[in-house]
Amino acid sequence: MTDQPQHPLATALKPLLDAVGATPVPLAEARPEDVVLEWEGERALAVRLPHLGNALDRLLAEMTRQFDGRPLADLERAEKQRVVALLEERGAFTVRHGVETVATALGVSRFTVYNYLNRQDGSTGTTSK
Template structure:
């Protein structure tokens, strides 16, 4: 049986390199032989259920040893190799709406404008869509880490 673990580590930090706690958690998942999709504030590890469950304590410990103050975990059971995708036109439509509202393409906004765009997209539910952070980061011309930073500004 396949299992997927999606986890986040906090605190979120400013732009630049991913936090040490996120890097250490990723390394622990990779060392356990799991397939890892790394984001500095959100990481997915998947593989055989027994291997993943056995690796969870080491992943959590690595994050905490790296300075994490919170480790949030979500597990999904079943065939996780081909998760359903959100139709890209839905997210593209939301990005287009925000661009129309702000009067320019997201990539052309200054930092304050990009932060406002992220807030508007969040209000519209864009971040509930699969792969939204990657798509939005590309539209803004920033890293995924920067998008997570913008999301965290108001929380």
């Protein structure tokens, strides 16, 4: 953005935009695919959403941060299973080549990632009451 004062909406949304990899854009530079937000009935800010291809990289970086910055391939098996579960919750496997990318990051095979996913599905579908 330029050196103009930031709109209060941009300031309030900054943590969210950073977390999802979106970029605030001045209204004059907004493209048709950008999301224009209103504040008190007036156009206030445009938001440029990230490309899906970058989304998985951001999710993997977030997993690394959540696990104390350790490389995902160095995690214990239970931790890797937790990473797969968290990534599944966030939709990581809807991205093309998601399983392959996650498997590479975890230092396991695609088959192992599928096993973690199947194990998760099996454990969440049963209750012992």
